[in-house]
Amino acid sequence: MSVNHSERGHALLSASGAHRWLVCTASPSMEKGIADTTSTFAEEGTFAHELSELHFAHLYQGMTKRKFNAELKKRKQNEYYSEELHDYVKEYVDQVEEHINEAKARADTEPTLMFEEQLDLSTYVPESFGTGDVIVYNGGVLEIIDLKFGKGIEVSAIDNPQLRLYGLGALDIFDMIEDVQEVAMTIIQPRLNNLSTERLPVEDLKTWGEDYVRPRAEEAWNEEGSFVPGEHCRFCKVKHTCKARANHYLNMKNKLKDPNLLSSDEIADILFEADAVQKWAKDVQDYALQQAKDGKSFEGWKVVEGRSRRTYKDEGKILELLKDEHDEDELIEKKLLSISKLEKKIGKKTVEEKLKDYIAKPPGKPALVPESDKRPEMNSADNDFDTIN
């Protein structure tokens, strides 16, 4: 059954939140009754999914060119439409096509294709469901492809519980009718040029579902879970007020045993936590400000007017008043759009094809990052740092 994007609901134990509730099994009961919020990024992602679905309908589900063009014309009126977004969606559609072609080459049969399929996950997780963006089956391999449209964080398919749950949901559909040997779970994230796949034998995936997911899901569902703070708190609905999370960061100082200066090892430990501590403190600050604006008081704190910048009330009137003494050219600045705005306007591909020789990318400032970061290490011996600062 295909689902409407804007009506994609969320189960209490949702697949998209599984990275959190599988670790902090107390979080679903804490979040109960708190409404979902949305953001412009989420709405843009929904629109990108809808646009990709239109392409798939035309390429694989018999939608005529005429109907496709008419529908595309309508989509172009959407506030989130831009040439750049459409280019990324087309990149995703092209990559899906490559995966479908690989499936075709795997067997003499035609692959079975599904788009935007609602998946029942309740074999492993009570009352849970999710949506498989693209499902492809042929020759013993079942593949789930998931579009991630964000560009903030690169999402890997390796050990990804959301994708694995989708894999289990798709397996429930195919396992009875096909001889599925392997499940491939793929994430395509076009804005970060990220493509990653995890492949698991069917038995391994089912064992993960039965031995790892099911007991944790039952614990969470029965409100018998434990609090485990960590990076996964970031999208938790109670991240601002959760005491377990607050204790986790506030107790950090107790780990430093003696009163001497910090050692290199201790500094390294603090660096690992520093971003998370800042994020947690910012979450609490944002929450408290919102509450204070709504009338709640926090002892020792008050809401004041922040600093602001002067703005023109009426630019036309200002030009009118100055026109006798000054040429308009003296008063008006004309600038080329920024590269990202230009990409949005004329498309990423056009910028790449026509303008690449005229666009430079200066080296970035040195940043201290964990060793796991994919970027190569800068070489201090060659004075790389000095040339940038």
Ligand code: SF4
């Ligand atoms: S903020 Fe973190 S520790 Fe607290 S309930 Fe949410 S996920 Fe669990």
